[in-house]
Amino acid sequence: MLTGTRVIDLSHVISNGMITHPWLQRPVVNEFVTRDQSAAFSAAGVTFQLEVISMPGSTGTYLDAPFQFHVDGPDVSAVPLARLFDIPIVVVRVPDGRAIGAGPIRAAGDLRGAAVLVHTGHSRFWGEGAFxxxxxxxxxxxxxxxxxxxxxxxxxxSQNIDDGTDKAKPAQHRLLGADIALLECLNRLHEVPDRGAWLRVLPTPVRGAGSFPVRPVAVIR
Structure with a gap:
C-alpha cells in the first residue's frame, strides 16, 4: 500500500446468531472440524478449525445484483468487477428525515460513473432494534x-434502500433494472469525504444469488 493511503472498512461484522433482519433466519456459524478434532490427525502442536456457515444473502452489509429483481440480469457472480472496483465515491449526506427525495441527489452534482453512498447516520443503531x-x-x-x-x-x-411498506420497491426495482448495483447496511460513512475516495468491492462469485454479504472499502489516497 502506498504511504498515506487510508482504507475505511464500510461493512458490519457478521456473527453467529446476530439479528440482521427481524423476519429472516439469523446467521449460523458452526464448527465443522474443531481444533480438538484436528489435533487427532495433525502433527504435534498443529491444529485448525473449519466452519459451516448458513445465512440469508441479505446479511450484514450486502450487495444487491440486478438478478435479485430481474431474472435476466447478472447475479452476484456476474456483476462486472469494473463496475465495482476503484469507482469514485460521492457521499450524499441526509442527516434528517426518513424519506429521501430528489433534492439531495440533485445537489450532489455530477454522478455519472460514480458510487453514490447515502449517509443518513442510521448505522449507529446497528445491533439494536432501532435499526x-x-x-x-x-x-x-x-x-x-x-x-x-x-x-x-x-x-x-440504513436497513433498506426502499420503504418496507412500498410494494413497488422503486429503488431496488428501477436501479437494479438500470444495471446499478446496490449496497445496503453500509457503515462508517461519516469517515468518508464527500468526494475524493474510491470504492472497492470484490463480491464472492456465488452463482444464482441476487444478494450476498460483501466487504466494501473506501480508499483515500
Missing part, C-alpha cells in the same frame, strides 16, 4: 434522479 424502525429510504423521485444521473453503484447506511 429496523424508521429506517431512511429513497423515494421514487430520488430513484428517478439517480437513474438519470447514471451512477454505477448506489448505497445507503
Amino acid at each position: 429496523f424502525r424508521d429506517s431512511p429510504y429513497l423515494t421514487a423521485d430520488a430513484v428517478a434522479e439517480l437513474v438519470s444521473a447514471e451512477p454505477l453503484v448506489v448505497g445507503i447506511d
